[in-house]
Amino acid sequence: MAGPRYPGFDTLALHAGQQPDPTTGARAVPIFQSTSFVFRDTDHAAALFNMERAGHVYSRISNPTVAVLEERMAALEGGVAGLATASGQAALHLGLATIAGAGCHVVASRSLYGGSHNLLHYTLRRFGIHTTFVNPRDLDAWRAAICPNTRVLYAETLGNPGLDVLDVPAVAEIAHAARLPLFLDCTFTTPWLMRPLDLGADLLMHSATKFLGGHGVAIGGVLVDGGRFDWEASGRFPELTEPYDGFHGMDFQEESTVAAFSLRARREGLRDFGACMAPATAFQILQGIETLGVRMERHVSNTRKVVEFLASNPAVASVSYPELPSHPDHALAKRLLPRGCGAVFTFEIRGGRPAGRKLIETLKVFSHLANVGDAKSLVIHPASTTHFRMDDDALRAAGIGPGTIRLSVGLEDPQDLMDDLSGALRASQKA
Amino acid sequence: MELNVNGAAVYAYSGGKTFDAALPCVVFVHGAENDHSVWVLQSRYLAHHGFGVLALDLPGHGRSGGAPLASVEAIADWIPAVLDAAGVKAAALVGHSMGSLVAIECAARHPARVAKIALLGSAFPMKVSDELLTATRDDEPRAQDMVNIWSHAAIAHYPSNPGPGFWVMGEGLRLMQRQKPGVMHVDFAACNAYANGEAAAKEVKCPALMILGRRDVMTPPRAAKAIAAALPAVRTVEIAGSGHALMAEKPDEVLDSLRAFL
Numbered sequence: 128m129a130g131p132r133y134p135g136f137d138t139l140a141l142h143a144g145q146q147p148d149p150t151t152g153a154r155a156v157p158i159f160q161s162t163s164f165v166f167r168d169t170d171h172a173a174a175l176f177n178m179e180r181a182g183h184v185y186s187r188i189s190n191p192t193v194a195v196l197e198e199r200m201a202a203l204e205g206g207v208a209g210l211a212t213a214s215g216q217a218a219l220h221l222g223l224a225t226i227a228g229a230g231c232h233v234v235a236s237r238s239l240y241g242g243s244h245n246l247l248h249y250t251l252r253r254f255g256i257h258t259t260f261v262n263p264r265d266l267d268a269w270r271a272a273i274c275p276n277t278r279v280l281y282a283e284t285l286g287n288p289g290l291d292v293l294d295v296p297a298v299a300e301i302a303h304a305a306r307l308p309l310f311l312d313c314t315f316t317t318p319w320l321m322r323p324l325d326l327g328a329d330l331l332m333h334s335a336t337k338f339l340g341g342h343g344v345a346i347g348g349v350l351v352d353g354g355r356f357d358w359e360a361s362g363r364f365p366e367l368t369e370p371y372d373g374f375h376g377m378d379f380q381e382e383s384t385v386a387a388f389s390l391r392a393r394r395e396g397l398r399d400f401g402a403c404m405a406p407a408t409a410f411q412i413l414q415g416i417e418t419l420g421v422r423m424e425r426h427v428s429n430t431r432k433v434v435e436f437l438a439s440n441p442a443v444a445s446v447s448y449p450e451l452p453s454h455p456d457h458a459l460a461k462r463l464l465p466r467g468c469g470a471v472f473t474f475e476i477r478g479g480r481p482a483g484r485k486l487i488e489t490l491k492v493f494s495h496l497a498n499v500g501d502a503k504s505l506v507i508h509p510a511s512t513t514h515f516r517m518d519d520d521a522l523r524a525a526g527i528g529p530g531t532i533r534l535s536v537g538l539e540d541p542q543d544l545m546d547d548l549s550g551a552l553r554a555s556q557k558a
Numbered sequence: 559m560e561l562n563v564n565g566a567a568v569y570a571y572s573g574g575k576t577f578d579a580a581l582p583c584v585v586f587v588h589g590a591e592n593d594h595s596v597w598v599l600q601s602r603y604l605a606h607h608g609f610g611v612l613a614l615d616l617p618g619h620g621r622s623g624g625a626p627l628a629s630v631e632a633i634a635d636w637i638p639a640v641l642d643a644a645g646v647k648a649a650a651l652v653g654h655s656m657g658s659l660v661a662i663e664c665a666a667r668h669p670a671r672v673a674k675i676a677l678l679g680s681a682f683p684m685k686v687s688d689e690l691l692t693a694t695r696d697d698e699p700r701a702q703d704m705v706n707i708w709s710h711a712a713i714a715h716y717p718s719n720p721g722p723g724f725w726v727m728g729e730g731l732r733l734m735q736r737q738k739p740g741v742m743h744v745d746f747a748a749c750n751a752y753a754n755g756e757a758a759a760k761e762v763k764c765p766a767l768m769i770l771g772r773r774d775v776m777t778p779p780r781a782a783k784a785i786a787a788a789l790p791a792v793r794t795v796e797i798a799g800s801g802h803a804l805m806a807e808k809p810d811e812v813l814d815s816l817r818a819f820l
Contacts, residue, residue, distance in 0.1 A: 130689070130700070131707040133727075139713065144725070146714045177574075179603035181721045181809055194722035195714075201725035202713065207732050208724040354732035381571055382602075384595040384620060385732040386724055393723065 136203065136319065137420045144198030158410045159191040177375060178382070178394075188397055192406035196413050200339075200349045203318040203416075204331055207354030208389035210397065211347060211409055215314060215334025216242055217402035218348030222310055222330055224400065225392040226364055227278040229255025234272040234279075236263035236293070238286030238526075241513070243312065247281070263291050264455070269298055273305045278363065279330075280307055284323055285315040285449075285469055288509075288526055288533065292449050292456035292463060299327025306361040314338070314500070315469045319423040326463065329356040330388065337500025338470075341415040341422055345408045350392065354385040367391055373399075422502070422538060427467030429544065430536040436545045437474050442482070442552040444475040444530065470536040471499045476555055479519075479529040483508040485558035486532060489551035492543055493534070504537035504544055561612075561643040568640060569621035570594065570612040573605020579645040581610035582673075584820060585637065588613075589655030589679070590745030591705070591734045593620030596654065598720050599809045600816055609820070612644060618741050626744040630656070630752040634663035638671045650674040650820055654805065655777065656749050659684060662785065663754060666761035676767040676816055679774055679802045681781035682755030686746045694743040701742060702734040711773035711801030719806040726806045759788035766792040767819040769812055771800035793819070 134142070145156050164183040166172035174180040183189050197209030212218040227233065235247055237260035247258040261268035263282050273280075280302045282293045295311070302309040308329035313321065317338045323331060333339055335347040358367040359380050367387040370376040374394050379387035397403055404412075415422075434448045445453070449460035449468040460468050476482045486508065487495050493506040497513065507513065510529045514522055519529050536544065559577055561568045570577075571594040584604055586597040594601070594613035605611040616633060618626035627633045637660065641649055650673050653661035658680035665672040686694075693701035710727050718724045734742070766789045770779040779796055786792050795815045800808040 131704055133703070133707060134713060143713050146712065146716075149716070174603055174606075177602070177606060178720065179599060179606055180813070181599060181717045181719055183717060183722060189717075189722035191717070191722070194718065197723035198714070198718060198725050201723075201728055205728065206725065207728040210723055354728060355735065357736075375574065377574060382574070382595070382598055383720060383729075384593055384736055385729050386720075389724065390720070393721070 139199065139202045140419050141417050143202035144195040156192060156195050156410060156413050158406050160406055162186050178377070186406065187401055187403045188393060190406050190409070193404050193409040196349065196404070196409040196416070199413065199416060200333070201351055204351045205322055205324045206331070206351040207386045208352045210350040210389060210392050211335070211404035212350065213348065213402040213404055214346050215312075215332065215336060215348035216246060218332040218334075218350040219243055219246060219312065221392055221396045221400065221402065222332055222350050223251065223256065223279065223281075225388060225396050226308070226366060227256050230276060231256050232274050232277045233258040233281055234269060234277055235260055236282035236286055236291070237261060238263050238289060238291045239283060240287045240312070263293055263298075266294070266297055266301060269301050273307065277305070277307060279310050281310045283312040283315065284321055288473055288531070289447055290449050290454070290456075290468065290472055292459045292468070294459055295323050295326040295328055295463060299329075302329075303327070306363060308356045315471055316464070317419060317423055319420050320464055320466050320469060324353040324355070329353045335412045336498070338423065338426070339416055339419065340412045341419070341500065341502050342411070343498060343501040343503065345411040347404050347408050347412050352386055352389040352392075356388075358387055371395070425538050426470035426536060429538065429541045430467070430470045430472065432541040433534065433536050433544055433548065434472065436548065440549070440552055442477050442556050444477050446472065446474040448472040471533065473531050473533045475528050476530040476532055476552070478556060478558060480510050481558040482555040483530050483532060484511045486551045486555040487511070489554040490547055492539060492547040499535035501535060502538045504539055505535040507533050509533065561640060563636070563639045563643045566617065566624045567622065568617065568643070569615040570640070570644070571597075571601060573602045573611040573613070575605045577612065577644065578610050581608060582820075583610045583612065583641075583644070583646045583649035585640070585649045585651050586611070586613040587633075587637070587651060587653040587657030587660050588616065588619070589657050590749060591702070591737050591742040592654075593733065593737070595620075595733065596805050597652075600805060600813045603813055604816070604820070607817075610646070612640070612649075614640065618744070619737060626741045627748075628744055629748050630659045630663050631754070633660045633748075634667055637664045638668050641671055647671070648673045650676065652676040652678070652816065654678040655680070655802065656684070656745055659749065659752050659755060662762060663758045665764055666758035669763050672764055674765050674767070674820065675762065676769065676819055677785070678769045678804050678812065679771060679777045680768060680785060681777035682759070682785045684749040684752060684755075684777065686750040691746055691750055694746045698739060698742055702731060705776070706731045706734065708776050709802040711771065711799060711807060715807055719809050726803065730803055730806065756784055756788045759785050760790075762789055764791075765819075767815065768792060768794040769804060769815050770794065770796050771802060771804050771807070772796045772798050773800060774802045776802035
């Protein structure tokens with residue numbers, strides 16, 4: 128039966144949250160490079176401060192350019208609100224700090240980006256928030272780690288470094304059975320490859336620095352509120368369901384049945400921690416999002432070609448990519464990631480550290496740097512860079528081999544990428 | 559705040575202030591498959607500007623217990639019981655969509671209890687297409703999508719609701735998903751069956767305001783003409799660029815119109 132339908136992904140990526148500027152007619156999103164915004168009169172000012180009217184006061188709390196990015200990401204993810212932050216790390220911190228404080232506990236996947244692990248394991252512990260790390264594939268471990276003071280379950284949709292595919296529906300069910308939300312880092316998948324809210328997740332974050340921007344020119348993060356989790360029924364979140372002295376006694380759940388989390392995150396977290404996004408950064412990230420669907424399609428098709436090439440190269444011992452039958456999450460990936468498993472993966476080069484070093488030094492098209500999700504192809508050899516102090520045993524404990532190479536496949540002509548890798552692999556075997 | 563209405567617990571948002579029955583009272587009545595939070599900005603503003611505000615969760619909706627009332631007339635007869643519970647003699651009724659029909663019917667039936675009525679996104683008859691009505695009974699998710707898509711005129715709102723960064727269409731859908739199964743069909747069937755709108759409008763003695771969205775495809779302005787013609791004292795405001803979800807799509811314009819009227 129035909130009926131009305133929502134705009135599709137690419138249309139939302141171009142239009143959600145923005146109309147031609149009502150004052151100037153500008154079609155592109157204008158950069159509102161202004162710290163603050165003039166009140167119409169004193170009553171208007173008071174109403175804005177007291178959340179009786181909607182509008183912008185000060186760009187740490189909200190900004191018209193940044194709001195377009197926030198609303199666009201909420202639309203692409205199918206949530207109720209977005210909050211843009213200074214970095215992906217700031218988005219993770221804002222998400223956790225909004226619903227957890229001293230004495231609270233987090234259950235997190237052990238397959239996390241190193242920065243997230245640092246924040247959870249070392250820094251938040253200093254502030255009284257403790258984390259238990261679990262094997263993301265072990266559903267019993269998730270269940271067993273939940274304590275009376277647990278506030279949230281946290282994981283990556285595609286985990287670092289082995290691309291563990293999170294069984295989002297199963298982990299969400301475990302979280303919800305304990306009346307807890309599931310919070311996911313979706314940086315590697317973007318909403319084009321997976322919409323985790325549709326699979327049961329409740330809160331999402333992105334490092335917008337990566338595929339959302341795609342150009343590698345801006346650091347930023349985005350937090351998305353799914354709007355489905357019932358904080359009141361959970362009974363574990365007085366921050367959202369009881370009057371908050373820091374904002375006129377506001378009970379955020381009373382104010383908004385579906386967006387209490389976002390209200391508190393903005394009215395407390397952005398206001399007080401202050402890790403907001405600059406309007407020029409929001410503009411740059413938005414330029415990337417406009418073509419996200421087109422780029423992700425190309426990222427995935429290039430990655431598939433490079434994976435196939437590497438899998439048959441004699442200098443390569445193994446390739447870890449969930450679309451390969453050898454990957455432990457192959458079946459899950461087919462179910463949850465039908466459009467592809469992203470453009471970041473690892474492979475093991477024969478010859479260990481010396482071969483890895485030689486490969487890196489020989490590559491010409493791939494850039495050797497510590498980032499992923501750029502339009503340009505990137506490479507890093509953890510054993511000789513980020514983890515160079517570790518011996519082979521310590522590396523293995525971290526899930527990394529001496530010959531592990533991580534690639535982030537970009538948008539170049541795929542034949543050039545394969546030629547580049549072919550030459551460097553040949554050279555590596557003479558190291 | 560929680561009210562005890564005929565022995566049942568009823569939730570009313572009082573705009574972030576303690577309700578004071580001595581102040582001029584404004585009662586907000588939401589539409590089908592919604593709750594008090596659709597009025598968040600308008601109700602909060604008025605509560606901080608000299609009014610006693612009760613933004614209701616109708617029975618069976620949001621935080622209010624019980625089953626949803628099955629007809630516009632039944633809800634209209636329930637409103638005076640709410641006023642009794644709150645210690646209010648008479649109030650201005652502000653209703654959206656189904657709530658606007660309730661406001662008309664209540665003003666006609668209980669003239670001493672209703673000082674003014676403001677009707678947002680109103681129409682009479684408020685006929686629901688067979689396809690939608692059937693979907694509300696047999697396939698709520700599909701019905702919710704239909705209503706959500708038809709209720710919004712745009713996919714960008716300045717400065718959004720309840721503030722920048724909030725995705726209005728996403729909030730609209732989630733709010734419907736929060737209501738209990740079965741509520742949607744009761745509400746839409748009540749709108750569809752209501753036959754007394756024109757007659758009731760003729761009986762209304764108090765001042766009336768109609769706020770209509772010029773791009774509303776659920777209750778287009780032309781469908782409100784019969785009601786407007788029947789009301790003895792009515793002013794009509796059409797808001798450019800707004801669909802049916804007026805309070806979320808054009809919160810300032812709605813508030814300014816209400817403020818001038820109340």
